[in-house]
Amino acid sequence: MKTAAEVTNVLICGTGGQGILLASEVLSGAARASGMDIKKSEVHGMAQRGGSVTSHVRFGSRVFSPLIEEGTADVVLGMEQMEGLRWLHYMRVDGTLLIPDIRINPVTVNIGAARYPDVEAGLASRNAPYRVIPALAIARELGNTRVVNLVMLGAASTLMPMIGEQSWMTAIERRVPAKALGVNMEAFERGKACL
Amino acid sequence: MDRAKRIPESGVEFLSGNEAVARGAWEYGVHFASAYPGTPSTEILEAIGESYPEIGSQWAPNEKVALETVAGASFGGARALTAMKHVGLNVAADPLFTLSYIGATGGVVIVSADDPGMHSSQNEQDNRNIARAAKVPMLEPADSNEAKLMVGEALEISERFDAPVMLRLTTRISHSKSLVELGPRRAVEVKGYERNIQKRVPIPAHARKLHSRVEKRMLELEEYGDGSPFNRIEKGDPSLGIVTSGISYQYVKEVLPSASVLKLGMTNPLPWKLIERFIESVEKLVVVEEGDPYLQEQIRARFLIPVEGKERIPIEGELEPGIVRRGLGEGDPAQTPFVRAEVPARPPALCPGCPHRGAFYALSKIKASSTGDIGCYTLGLMPPHEALETVICMGGAVTVLNGLEKAVGREATGKLVAAIGDSTFIHSGITGLIDMVYNGGTGTVMIMDNGITAMTGGQQHPATGFDLRGEPAPRVDFEQLCRACGVKHVRTVDPHDLQEMEKALREELSREEPSVIITRRPCIMIGKPSGRAVARLDPEKCVSCRACMRVGCPAISFVDEKPEISGLLCYPDCNLCVQVCPTGALSKDMEGAR
Numbered sequence: 001m002k003t004a005a006e007v008t009n010v011l012i013c014g015t016g017g018q019g020i021l022l023a024s025e026v027l028s029g030a031a032r033a034s035g036m037d038i039k040k041s042e043v044h045g046m047a048q049r050g051g052s053v054t055s056h057v058r059f060g061s062r063v064f065s066p067l068i069e070e071g072t073a074d075v076v077l078g079m080e081q082m083e084g085l086r087w088l089h090y091m092r093v094d095g096t097l098l099i100p101d102i103r104i105n106p107v108t109v110n111i112g113a114a115r116y117p118d119v120e121a122g123l124a125s126r127n128a129p130y131r132v133i134p135a136l137a138i139a140r141e142l143g144n145t146r147v148v149n150l151v152m153l154g155a156a157s158t159l160m161p162m163i164g165e166q167s168w169m170t171a172i173e174r175r176v177p178a179k180a181l182g183v184n185m186e187a188f189e190r191g192k193a194c195l
Numbered sequence: 196m197d198r199a200k201r202i203p204e205s206g207v208e209f210l211s212g213n214e215a216v217a218r219g220a221w222e223y224g225v226h227f228a229s230a231y232p233g234t235p236s237t238e239i240l241e242a243i244g245e246s247y248p249e250i251g252s253q254w255a256p257n258e259k260v261a262l263e264t265v266a267g268a269s270f271g272g273a274r275a276l277t278a279m280k281h282v283g284l285n286v287a288a289d290p291l292f293t294l295s296y297i298g299a300t301g302g303v304v305i306v307s308a309d310d311p312g313m314h315s316s317q318n319e320q321d322n323r324n325i326a327r328a329a330k331v332p333m334l335e336p337a338d339s340n341e342a343k344l345m346v347g348e349a350l351e352i353s354e355r356f357d358a359p360v361m362l363r364l365t366t367r368i369s370h371s372k373s374l375v376e377l378g379p380r381r382a383v384e385v386k387g388y389e390r391n392i393q394k395r396v397p398i399p400a401h402a403r404k405l406h407s408r409v410e411k412r413m414l415e416l417e418e419y420g421d422g423s424p425f426n427r428i429e430k431g432d433p434s435l436g437i438v439t440s441g442i443s444y445q446y447v448k449e450v451l452p453s454a455s456v457l458k459l460g461m462t463n464p465l466p467w468k469l470i471e472r473f474i475e476s477v478e479k480l481v482v483v484e485e486g487d488p489y490l491q492e493q494i495r496a497r498f499l500i501p502v503e504g505k506e507r508i509p510i511e512g513e514l515e516p517g518i519v520r521r522g523l524g525e526g527d528p529a530q531t532p533f534v535r536a537e538v539p540a541r542p543p544a545l546c547p548g549c550p551h552r553g554a555f556y557a558l559s560k561i562k563a564s565s566t567g568d569i570g571c572y573t574l575g576l577m578p579p580h581e582a583l584e585t586v587i588c589m590g591g592a593v594t595v596l597n598g599l600e601k602a603v604g605r606e607a608t609g610k611l612v613a614a615i616g617d618s619t620f621i622h623s624g625i626t627g628l629i630d631m632v633y634n635g636g637t638g639t640v641m642i643m644d645n646g647i648t649a650m651t652g653g654q655q656h657p658a659t660g661f662d663l664r665g666e667p668a669p670r671v672d673f674e675q676l677c678r679a680c681g682v683k684h685v686r687t688v689d690p691h692d693l694q695e696m697e698k699a700l701r702e703e704l705s706r707e708e709p710s711v712i713i714t715r716r717p718c719i720m721i722g723k724p725s726g727r728a729v730a731r732l733d734p735e736k737c738v739s740c741r742a743c744m745r746v747g748c749p750a751i752s753f754v755d756e757k758p759e760i761s762g763l764l765c766y767p768d769c770n771l772c773v774q775v776c777p778t779g780a781l782s783k784d785m786e787g788a789r
Contacts, residue, residue: 015541028372032209039338040209041371043314044234044652049571050749051543065449066338066371066442069516071531085536093532104761106541110752111578111744114539126533145763 007060008160009068013087014079015104016050019149022175023077024055026153029171030163031059041066050107052083077156079149080104081119088128097128098155100135100148131155131195138190144180147187154191202246203377210375212368215339216278216306217242218375219346220250224383226273226301228252229261231622232651233280234315235369236308240278241654244663249380254655254663257589257622258283262290262305266359269301270395272386274350278306281322282588286623288325291359295329296405297395298357301386302350305331308364311485312513315650317569317586319511321486326361326463330409332416333361333463334425335441339373341425341460348425356412356419361463365485367442367513413464421468425460428473436477437523438470438490443483446519465493474498481507481523485514545574547750548724548766550645550716553690555580556746556771557697558612563704565614565641566599568592568624571650572614572643579747583614590615590623597627597636605637609704612639612712618648618656621671625680632681632709639703639710640682642673643690645718653720677711684710691716693774724767728783730760736780743772743781 010027014020024040031038042055056068070090076097078084084099091097099119108114123130135151150172157168168188176184202208202218210218216239220228228250230240243252255261258279268275279287284307291305307325310316326333332352336342342364349360393401420426431454439447440459447456457473459465474480474494482491482504491504507522508514520526545552555575558564559582567573567583568591575583585595592613600608615624620642631638648654655661660670677685684706688699696714703710730750739756750764751772758772758781773781 016543017546028209032374037374038209039371039373041367043366043370044237049543049574049650050541050546052541063373064445065516066367066373066445067515069449069520071517071533082538083541086538086541088533089531089535091531091533102763104764105749105752106539107544107577107747107749108539108542110749111747112753113578117536117538122536122538126536128533 007058007063008162009073010057010075010077010156010160011068011073011087011090012055012057012077012079013083014053015083016053018053018079019146020053020055020079023079023149023153024057025175026150026168026171027057028059029174030167031057033167033170034163036060036162037063039063039066052086054087075156075159077152079152082117084130085117085119085122088123088126091128095129096159097123097130098133098152099130100133100152102136102148133191133194135191139187142183142186142190144183147184150184150187151191154188155194157188158192158195204379205377207374207376209372210339211238211370211372212336212339212342212364213238213308213370214242215343215375216346216362216364217247218377219343220276220304221247221380222343222378223347223350224274224381225250225276225304225346225350226383226385227265227268227275228277229255229264230278231255231258231261231283232648232654233258233283233308234651235310235366236278236280236283236306236364237651237654238369239306240663252663256657258287259290262287262294265303266290266294266297269299269303271301271388273301274383275301276304276306276346278308280316281307281309281320282316282318284322284325286589288329291325291331292329293397294359295331296397296402296409299353299359302353303359304346304349304353304362305359306362306364308366308369309486310366312366314366317588319486321489322361322363323462323489324487326363330413331359331361331463332356332461333363334460335363335462336368336460337441337444337458338368339371340375342368343375345425345460352416352419356416358412363441363462365442365513417464417467420461420464420466423461423466426466426469427458428469428476429456429458430476431455433476434478436473436480437483438473438480438494439483440490441485443485443514443519446514446516447483449516450520450525451523459490462490465490467497470494471498474500483508483519483522486510542577543574544577544749545571545747546719546766547748547764548719548769550690550714550718551575551643552747553693553696553716553771554614554641554643554714555582556775557690557693557700558582559745561697561700563610563612563700565612566592566596568615568619569650570616570619572616575614577747579745584611589619590627593624593627593631593638593640596638597631597634600636600638605707608638612641612700612704614641614643616649617642617644617646617658617673618654620673621657625676628677628682628711629680636709637707639706639712642711642713644673644713644715647718647721649718649720653718673713682709682711684708685713686711687713687715689716690714691769691771693771719766726767728767729762729765730770730772730781730783732758732760733780733782736778738778738780740777742775742777746771746775748772
């Protein structure tokens with residue numbers, strides 16, 4: 001992994017409609033505000049209709065590929081438990097997986113064609129370092145379940161010391177609509193306090 | 196798009212490839228742009244509409260119309276751009292191949308956004324082959340900044356060589372973001388229209404001369420490409436030389452930063468002298484390209500030397516750094532530190548509250564089905580409805596149903612409707628309906644009118660009443676249009692009124708005349724829900740009959756023999772599950788509000 005030492009790889013994953021694009025925009029903005037080169041990649045269209053969604057974010061002194069290579073993600077940020085497990089193989093050996101207290105059944109499970117897996121058992125059997133963030137509980141306390149993404153991002157921010165405090169604030173202010181800024185800032189801070 | 200309408204004149208911005216193309220159109224003086232939405236190209240025209248009012252921009256009913264309109268603008272001496280997905284260029288192929296002969300007065304840029312890996316497409320055709328077949332110059336950017344610069348280069352080439360120019364993107368260029376250096380808009384005059392019949396009326400006598408000019412042009416462009424700043428040799432270790440273009444370049448640099456690389460930005464025609472120089476400077480040649488062996492085969496045929504490529508790099512699917520690493524023999528088929536977990540698939544599904552769900556529920560309930568088309572409603576094929584059986588291309592639902600009836604008769608097609616969306620019907624369903632009526636077909640066309648082009652993220656079209664910029668516009672009236680095509684039986688239903696929906700299907704399917712059912716209910720992305728109500732279960736009344744599960748709503752799962760409704764997912768203005776519950780156990784109220 002020739003460039004891994006200087007490039008940080010963050011894979012954000014979840015399901016369509018969970019605010020993954022906003023989270024990756026804030027992360028990119030924060031990395032950018034800290035003066036780094038940055039690339040980010042995701043797909044639109046049919047894949048977004050409730051399907052499994054990922055956003056690849058890479059930043060450092062010089063970034064070539066917009067896609068993270070499997071086995072090289074420093075952080076896998078899951079917005080849904082099973083999605084965290086699904087994309088675990090992207091993580092590097094000393095990376096960290098964060099998952100929330102959220103399970104969203106795919107249609108395959110709803111109709112009984114598949115069973116929702118025991119995610120924590122799956123992670124444990126692979127010796128994967130992971131933390132469960134009570135993002136939904138926190139979001140409910142804050143009165144807005146849509147800020148789960150910012151709680152998770154707040155938690156993930158503690159794993160990215162190369163991005164300064166002020167850069168995060170600038171990025172959130174820039175990307176979040178003004179009237180929802182307060183609750184999103186609070187969500188981010190609460191997430192930070194989880195790790 | 197919070198960024199909209201306030202992109203600065205200078206500095207550096209973090210833009211997607213699509214946003215960068217829009218920016219390039221603005222900076223390099225494009226006057227007019229037209230497109231039909233299609234993943235991964237859609238955001239180009241959206242960004243132009245949102246951020247660059249100096250460019251006249253509009254949604255076209257389809258890609259052929261868009262390109263022809265752009266051709267007209269060019270004839271008038273304006274710089275013009277159109278953008279489409281790879282299969283969209285098939286629709287626009289007719290004007291493309293002849294516009295290649297006619298050429299461009301004002302610069303013409305045709306953006307083709309291909310979708311290797313088929314993230315949101317029905318095939319993975321490699322449109323570099325089309326540029327070659329149509330004999331038009333083609334540029335391929337490797338990141339957003341290059342995408343912007345290449346719009347300028349394409350316009351220069353177009354005007355200098357009198358040719359429409361293709362700018363070929365792929366999903367990972369269109370939908371990746373990277374840093375772009377911004378510049379001001381340069382003033383470019385619209386040259387004005389001058390009549391030139393020999394040039395613009397390709398009757399055979401004229402077209403023969405035009406063809407000669409095209410062949411000469413392509414030879415001149417080869418030489419131009421040899422000196423183009425977008426084609427460059429990056430000298431490195433001479434033991435291996437890699438020829439690459441587009442996004443593949445980034446993967447090569449990621450995996451083998453020390454290799455000698457020939458990065459091609461202009462890939463039709465190929466810069467043969469430059470390629471020859473590169474071949475002479477390296478010991479071994481490998482082509483790293485996504486999709487077809489486009490570069491590999493041409494280089495092999497030209498120089499009659501061994502060139503490796505598709506022996507190492509797959510034809511199918513999209514590339515990523517790991518695939519390139521393994522293909523170049525740089526590291527073993529890397530065992531990732533954490534073994535891949537096999538977890539249930541999460542296929543895309545119709546959204547909770549989606550209007551189409553009612554239509555497919557009703558179809559499946561009466562054991563009917565559909566010939567399908569391109570849009571969100573293609574998902575009608577998924578369980579539990581499984582009420583969609585064929586898809587070819589835009590508009591294909593109507594024509595396939597008619598052909599089936601011609602071949603096997605009403606007995607076989609009597610339980611099939613043609614399911615087609617409002618935007619798709621405008622795109623190319625109308626001609627199929629005319630054909631059905633004209634040739635005595637008796638099929639039922641179900642126009643699933645959710646008032647928007649939904650799959651691509653919600654774009655206006657000629658039947659929504661709004662234009663690209665969201666301004667009010669004349670609206671096509673589907674009822675009148677279908678009647679004008681000769682359909683006598685046209686009815687409109689709310690697809691979430693299951694009783695009416697079922698009745699309409701039964702009646703029209705049994706009618707031995709062509710008919711149209713318009714299922715009209717707005718896409719949930721268009722407006723805000725009226726409240727926060729969620730469905731609620733009274734467990735006392737529930738008899739575990741699973742009727743609600745046949746709605747196929749992502750918000751409902753079956754836990755301990757009872758439906759469990761996700762307050763996060765349930766859509767307030769939808770009561771399909773309440774309608775189908777035979778015991779009244781489900782209701783919609785505020786108590787379970789999210």
